[in-house]
Amino acid sequence: MCGIVGYIGKQKASAIILEGLKRLEYRGYDSAGVATLTGSRFDLAKKIGRVAGLIKSTSAQKMPGTTGIGHTRWATHGGVTDANAHPHISSDQKIALIHNGVIENYASIKKFLLTKGYTFQSETDTEVLGNLIAYHYQKEPATSEGSRFVESVRKTLRHVEGTYGIAVMCGDCPAEIVAARKGSPLILGVGDGEYMLASDVSAIISRTQNVVYLKDGEIVHITAKSFSISTLDSEDVSPVIDKVTWRIEDAELGTHAHFMEKEIFEQPAALENSMRGRFSEDGSTAQFGGLNISAVDFRQIDRFHFLACGSAWHACLVAEHLIERFARVPVEVDYASEFRYRNTPLSKNALFFTLSQSGETIDTLAAMREAKRKGYKVLAVNNVVGSSIAREADGGVYQHVGPEIGVASTKAFTSQLLLGAMLALYVGRMRDMSFNDGVDYVHALKGAPDLVRKTLELAPQLKGIAKRYAHYHDFLFLGRLSLFPVALEGALKLKEISYIHAEGYPAAEMKHGPIALISEQCPSVFLVPSGEMFNKVVSSMQEIKARKGKIIAIATEKCDLPAGLADEVILIPECHEAVLPIVATVPVQLLSYYIAVELNRDVDKPRNLAKSVTVE
Numbered sequence: 001m002c003g004i005v006g007y008i009g010k011q012k013a014s015a016i017i018l019e020g021l022k023r024l025e026y027r028g029y030d031s032a033g034v035a036t037l038t039g040s041r042f043d044l045a046k047k048i049g050r051v052a053g054l055i056k057s058t059s060a061q062k063m064p065g066t067t068g069i070g071h072t073r074w075a076t077h078g079g080v081t082d083a084n085a086h087p088h089i090s091s092d093q094k095i096a097l098i099h100n101g102v103i104e105n106y107a108s109i110k111k112f113l114l115t116k117g118y119t120f121q122s123e124t125d126t127e128v129l130g131n132l133i134a135y136h137y138q139k140e141p142a143t144s145e146g147s148r149f150v151e152s153v154r155k156t157l158r159h160v161e162g163t164y165g166i167a168v169m170c171g172d173c174p175a176e177i178v179a180a181r182k183g184s185p186l187i188l189g190v191g192d193g194e195y196m197l198a199s200d201v202s203a204i205i206s207r208t209q210n211v212v213y214l215k216d217g218e219i220v221h222i223t224a225k226s227f228s229i230s231t232l233d234s235e236d237v238s239p240v241i242d243k244v245t246w247r248i249e250d251a252e253l254g255t256h257a258h259f260m261e262k263e264i265f266e267q268p269a270a271l272e273n274s275m276r277g278r279f280s281e282d283g284s285t286a287q288f289g290g291l292n293i294s295a296v297d298f299r300q301i302d303r304f305h306f307l308a309c310g311s312a313w314h315a316c317l318v319a320e321h322l323i324e325r326f327a328r329v330p331v332e333v334d335y336a337s338e339f340r341y342r343n344t345p346l347s348k349n350a351l352f353f354t355l356s357q358s359g360e361t362i363d364t365l366a367a368m369r370e371a372k373r374k375g376y377k378v379l380a381v382n383n384v385v386g387s388s389i390a391r392e393a394d395g396g397v398y399q400h401v402g403p404e405i406g407v408a409s410t411k412a413f414t415s416q417l418l419l420g421a422m423l424a425l426y427v428g429r430m431r432d433m434s435f436n437d438g439v440d441y442v443h444a445l446k447g448a449p450d451l452v453r454k455t456l457e458l459a460p461q462l463k464g465i466a467k468r469y470a471h472y473h474d475f476l477f478l479g480r481l482s483l484f485p486v487a488l489e490g491a492l493k494l495k496e497i498s499y500i501h502a503e504g505y506p507a508a509e510m511k512h513g514p515i516a517l518i519s520e521q522c523p524s525v526f527l528v529p530s531g532e533m534f535n536k537v538v539s540s541m542q543e544i545k546a547r548k549g550k551i552i553a554i555a556t557e558k559c560d561l562p563a564g565l566a567d568e569v570i571l572i573p574e575c576h577e578a579v580l581p582i583v584a585t586v587p588v589q590l591l592s593y594y595i596a597v598e599l600n601r602d603v604d605k606p607r608n609l610a611k612s613v614t615v616e
């Protein structure tokens with residue numbers, strides 16, 4: 001949540017920062033702002049609304065500075081107002097600052113600063129940071145201005161409780177930025193004669209692919225010519241410069257109307273990338289390079305715990321089904337936000353997995369830390385390389401699906417489904433799954449990208465259905481077993497991007513409550529597999545039909561649905577149980593997407609949401 005960009009170099013900072021903010025806007029879009037430094041003067045522009053609005057309003061403003069910071073906000077403390085937008089400038093005009101995170105003890109710091117004569121323009125927790133840095137800066141012995149600046153930030157952060165990614169400028173230090181992080185992501189880009197700071201790499205890959213992933217508790221001091229990293233305890237840190245593999249085209253829209261559309265259609269390639277090199281030579285099982293846990297130790301695990309939020313939590317539910325079914329090991333799935341406070345009794349030989357596209361979701365990170373504190377190993381499935389969760393995990397698997405920019409997860413979700421299915425295979429083959437069953441399973445997984453390609457051809461049909469159904473205000477999504485989490489995902493997708501109320505339910509459970517909602521005004525989307533559950537799901541459909549509910553059936557090709565039972569039938573390819581949730585997800589994504597487009601919603605930036613939820 002909230003996007004941070006900083007620049008020091010020879011170019012006009014404001015243009016580069018605004019460009020970076022556009023790429024980070026999916027992190028928050030309540031307001032945006034930029035400040036640059038010319039001599040000791042801050043040039044500041046900030047306003048509510050989108051970055052495009054800020055760009056328009058700054059076009060006539062002279063911001064010649066080559067050092068600057070910018071921010072796109074997802075409001076926590078303080079409403080969506082121009083005054084609450086970042087950057088914030090200290091009341092003595094010495095310090096400008098942007099912040100991502102929450103300062104929990106801001107009230108007591110504010111009280112103290114008021115007694116020292118500092119004043120406040122906003123209702124934010126952030127503003128206290130700028131004023132506290134200014135306070136320490138005034139008190140700091142006058143060595144060099146630069147070290148005085150860094151030390152005042154360091155002293156401030158020692159007093160702060162909460163989370164932060166910050167970038168700070170000081171009026172006395174025209175070509176310097178000090179930045180620091182704790183619990184909020186921050187990356188330093190090392191370019192050709194310039195440096196950039198950003199919350200994630202998409203803001204900087206157009207200028208450099210060399211990055212330093214800052215760690216919690218680290219402070220970076222950047223000047224026009226160099227940078228140095230130290231800790232809150234003043235210890236020097238030797239920087240490690242990594243190379244980012246994402247390309248700038250990956251973060252661009254191309255010919256698509258929205259990133260969500262682009263990412264839905266990228267799924268075949270994304271699945272191929274997620275599975276590449278991850279099958280054994282004999283083609284009977286999966287292999288993962290980074291688990292850091294031996295097969296012997298893996299064999300001892302008597303329970304898996306999966307922790308995640310949002311769509312990733314739905315992916316965990318599918319993994320639970322497949323692992324229990326194919327590997328016969330019990331699995332617990334928890335919302336990360338609940339697990340961290342629940343104090344669940346845990347068995348001795350449990351192993352934890354966290355799933356998180358961004359690797360920055362604060363609840364998932366905190367839940368992971370809680371499991372580690374209790375002495376458990378935690379493996380992580382993440383898409384963003386170098387993210388906080390990936391770094392703190394004991395081992396893990398990268399998704400390799402490229403940047404996901406649309407706020408509603410699509411390609412990252414189906415990649416998580418695939419990796420969960422591969423894990424079920426990996427553990428299954430260590431236990432009772434035969435070589436031949438393993439070979440069939442691998443064959444099925446390898447065929448998933450083509451099945452998804454084929455399913456994407458249904459887009460025109462789903463567009464037509466979306467046109468007919470976009471005016472409804474309530475939807476049910478119903479499925480059983482591994483398709484129940486797909487129903488949850490379908491409902492989530494629809495509500496988050498179209499603002500239509502939708503509920504996902506196990507199909508049979510529907511008669512214990514949601515059936516009360518059924519009328520001609522509340523359509524149901526059924527996920528219908530052929531095979532043993534077919535008749536059961538058809539019975540649930542009959543119950544809806546008897547109450548005049550409209551039915552959209554997403555059914556596999558062999559399903560012989562009674563004539564006239566469903567109002568709309570979308571036929572998806574027959575597939576292996578491990579692949580079915582992936583294939584069945586595609587039509588629910590397309591349906592939600594086209595309904596949202598039909599309603600003229602801001603698909604990639606739905607109201608109130610943010611891509612990466614880095615506050616509790």
Ligand code: G6P
Nearest residue numbers: 309310311312356357358361409
């Ligand atoms: C936000 C996003 C969701 C995502 C969830 C978890 O709510 O809008 O699409 O599923 O966070 O994100 P993560 O990065 O941990 O997978």
